[in-house]
Amino acid sequence: xxxxxxxxxxxxxxxxxxxxxxxxxxxxxxxxxxxxxxxxxxxxxxxxxxxxxxxxxxxxxxxxxxxxxxxxxxxxxxxxxxxxxxxxxxxxxxxxxxxxxxxxxxxxxxxxxxxxxxxxxxxxxxxxxxxxxxxxxxxxxxxxxxxxxxxxxxxxxxxxxxxxxxxxxxxxxxxxxxxxxxxxxxxxxxxxxxxxxxxxxxxxxxxxxxxxxxxxxxxxxxxxxxxxxxxxxxxxxxxxxxxxxxxxxxxxxx
Amino acid sequence: xxxxxxxxxxxxxxxxxxxxxxxxxxxxxxxxxxxxxxxxxxxxxxxxxxxxxxxxxxxxxxxxxxxxxxxxxxxxxxxxxxxxxxxxxxxxxxxxxxxxxxxxxxxxxxxxxxxxxxxxxxxxxxxxxxxxxxxxxxxxxxxxxxxxxxxxxxxxxxxxxxxxxxxxxxxxxxxxxxxxxxxxxxxxxxxxxxxxxxxxxxxxxxxxxxxxxxxxxxxxxxxxxxxxxxxxxxxxxxxxxxxxxxxxxxxxxx
Numbered sequence: 015x016x017x018x019x020x021x022x023x024x025x026x027x028x029x030x031x032x033x034x035x036x037x038x039x040x041x042x043x044x045x046x047x048x049x050x051x052x053x054x055x056x057x058x059x060x061x062x063x064x065x066x067x068x069x070x071x072x073x074x075x076x077x078x079x080x081x082x083x084x085x086x087x088x089x090x091x092x093x094x095x096x097x098x099x100x101x102x103x104x105x106x107x108x109x110x111x112x113x114x115x116x117x118x119x120x121x122x123x124x125x126x127x128x129x130x131x132x133x134x135x136x137x138x139x140x141x142x143x144x145x146x147x148x149x150x151x152x153x154x155x156x157x158x159x160x161x162x163x164x165x166x167x168x169x170x171x172x173x174x175x176x177x178x179x180x181x182x183x184x185x186x187x188x189x190x191x192x193x194x195x196x197x198x199x200x201x202x203x204x205x206x207x208x209x210x211x212x213x214x215x216x217x218x219x220x221x222x223x224x225x226x227x228x229x230x231x232x233x234x235x236x237x238x239x240x241x242x243x244x245x246x247x248x249x250x251x252x253x254x255x256x257x258x259x260x261x262x263x264x265x266x267x268x
Numbered sequence: 269x270x271x272x273x274x275x276x277x278x279x280x281x282x283x284x285x286x287x288x289x290x291x292x293x294x295x296x297x298x299x300x301x302x303x304x305x306x307x308x309x310x311x312x313x314x315x316x317x318x319x320x321x322x323x324x325x326x327x328x329x330x331x332x333x334x335x336x337x338x339x340x341x342x343x344x345x346x347x348x349x350x351x352x353x354x355x356x357x358x359x360x361x362x363x364x365x366x367x368x369x370x371x372x373x374x375x376x377x378x379x380x381x382x383x384x385x386x387x388x389x390x391x392x393x394x395x396x397x398x399x400x401x402x403x404x405x406x407x408x409x410x411x412x413x414x415x416x417x418x419x420x421x422x423x424x425x426x427x428x429x430x431x432x433x434x435x436x437x438x439x440x441x442x443x444x445x446x447x448x449x450x451x452x453x454x455x456x457x458x459x460x461x462x463x464x465x466x467x468x469x470x471x472x473x474x475x476x477x478x479x480x481x482x483x484x485x486x487x488x489x490x491x492x493x494x495x496x497x498x499x500x501x502x503x504x505x506x507x508x509x510x511x512x513x514x515x516x517x518x519x520x521x522x
Contacts, residue, residue: 130386136419139410143417155431156393163397165390169431173423177409 015227015264017202018043019193021211022054022064022080024234025254029160032071033233039254040073046258046267051196053209055083055152055186055216057124057167058103081196083151083186084109087122090149090185098122098149101138101170103129123150123174123182125157125167135173142178152186154216158235187213188220197226208264210257212236214243222248227264231257269481269518271456272297273447275465276308276318276334278488279508283414286325287487293508294327300512300521305450307463309337309406309440309470311378311421312357335450337405337440338363341376344403344439352376352403355392355424357383377404377428377436379411379421389427396432406440408470412489441467442474451480462518464511466490468497476502481518485511 020026026036043050052075056064061084065077084106091098097114100107102124110122121138142148154166171182186192197204204225211217212234221228222245229249230240241250251257274280280290297304306329310318315338319331338360345352351368354361356378364376375392396402408420425436440446451458458479465471466488475482476499483503484494495504505511 126386128386130389132380132382132384132419135384135423139419139423140416155433162394165386165393165427165431169389169393169427172430173419173427176426177419177423179409 015208015261016206017049017051017197017200017208018261019051019053019196019207019209019221019226021187021209021213021217022052022068023056024158024212024236025210025231026068026073027071028158028234030067030071031160032073033254035253035255037072039258042255043258043261044074046262046265048261048265048267049200049202051079051081051200053081053187053192053196055125055154055167057082057084057106057151057186058127059105060109061085063105081192081199083192084124086185086192086195087124087149087151088113090183091120091122096120096147096149099138099141099146100124101126101129101134103127118146120146121148121174123148123167123171125151125154126170130170135170138174139177142174142180148174148178148180148182149185150182152184152188152216153182154187154213156235158212163235187211187216188223190220190224193221193224193226208261210251210254210261214240218248219243219245229257229260269462269515270460271303271305271451271454271462272515273305273307273450273461273463273475273480275441275463275467275471276306276322277310278412278466278490279464279485280322280327281325282412282488284321284325285414286327287508289507289509291326293512296509297512297515298328300516300519302515302519302521303454303456305333305335305454307335307441307446307450309379309408309421311336311338311360311405311440312381313359314363315339317359335446335453337446338378340439340443340446340449341378341403341405342367344437345374345376350374350401350403353392353395353400354378355380355383355388357381372400374400375402375428377402377421377425379405379408380424384424389424392428393431396428396434402428402432402434402436403439404436406438406442406470407436408441408467410489412466417489441465441470442477444474444478447475447478447480462515464505464508464515468494472502473497473499483511483514
């Protein structure tokens with residue numbers, strides 16, 4: 015094991031607070047010399063805003079180490095010359111500055127939160143019925159907020175897929191291309207990368223399917239029994255501190 | 269064939285206008301002496317308001333002949349003593365007058381339209397995660413409005429089922445119990461009832477699964493190619509006039 019990929023929300027922090035011991039665990043991981051990348055389907059803010067928010071929590075993560083699903087979508091939208099309807103959170107809109115969106119010939123769906131109105135979903139539905147492709151950050155079911163679990167983008171992907179009889183193109187986790195882009199950026203083969211996350215499907219099963227090693231932490235959105243849905247060979251740790259100890263052992267860092 | 273069940277929206281009218289020839293077709297059907305029931309998953313208004321709306325369009329349908337999915341839900345909610353969160357259209361709320369809703373221990377989902385906000389869906393999701401049952405009018409994907417197709421309740425059922433990992437209890441079409449209640453009210457065995465509708469799944473396949481005969485009309489939400497999804501033995505007609513002619517022939521009405 016030569017490199018570590020980490021999910022952000024639910025692994026390093028929940029809401030606006032770092033998880034207990036997360037800051038120290040991250041420092042220990044960095045001290046071990048393993049190259050890191052942070053992979054998130056979070057899509058309520060730009061990559062710059064994600065880095066700034068982590069800094070406010072005392073979590074040092076350079077912007078260049080952060081891979082966000084919306085940035086992957088942006089690259090795909092530009093490569094294909096799409097004009098997407100942006101069904102996204104207002105905080106994410108600046109990420110798509112300069113991208114033509116009218117007349118729309120595609121739908122890009124992020125975790126839009128309150129922006130998931132009936133009118134917006136209906137407009138997206140009608141575009142899909144005309145043959146527009148549906149790009150989505152991921153299929154994540156929910157995430158943990160300080161006051162409880164909240165709906166992520168996945169349920170709204172499921173709604174539009176069901177309504178229009180189409181299948182979304184997932185650009186973030188668990189799409190293998192997303193993991194592979196991070197591994198390529200590190201220059202480390204997927205089989206020698208460990209992905210740490212709190213989402214069984216998007217983080218752990220996704221990583222394993224893409225040929226990486228996967229580790230589930232029992233923090234964030236974790237709920238007892240999630241282990242039953244893990245793929246064979248996946249690892250489990252109580253929190254980031256334990257996950258880091260495991261990663262350093264696998265990497266034979268003394 | 270001794271009785272006819274009819275869907276409303278997309279068969280008799282679209283928006284606030286009767287479909288061409290629908291009024292005359294309905295009169296011819298009544299003149300043929302076949303007993304009728306109207307089955308709808310429409311859930312944006314009370315049964316009384318549905319009847320009043322039909323009357324405004326010149327469609328004579330006594331309230332007692334209308335079976336609505338929300339009324340079926342109401343009966344089930346009362347029988348089980350549930351206190352449902354009502355994720356419904358404001359126009360439907362009066363149908364549930366007198367039903368205790370706090371503290372909620374169930375979710376009832378109708379075609380809530382603009383009331384499908386992120387906050388409301390999230391509240392429903394959290395109840396489901398605590399084990400509350402999800403009752404829903406149906407799984408209808410979309411319906412036709414004067415300006416195009418619009419999202420029905422089904423996509424939102426799909427969203428919540430996916431998010432919480434649960435299965436909804438469908439109270440309207442295509443639930444066999446809903447068709448059977450209408451047949452029982454007519455005193456005619458299901459095998460001798462014909463269901464006419466514009467929704468392949470909810471109306472036609474649902475009726476056939478419940479032991480009735482099914483007929484798809486090519487009006488309302490019908491889209492070319494829908495025939496491919498019909499169950500074996502289902503009938504097809506261009507509109508209500510043709511469907512009525514077929515029904516009267518099957519019933520040997522001269």
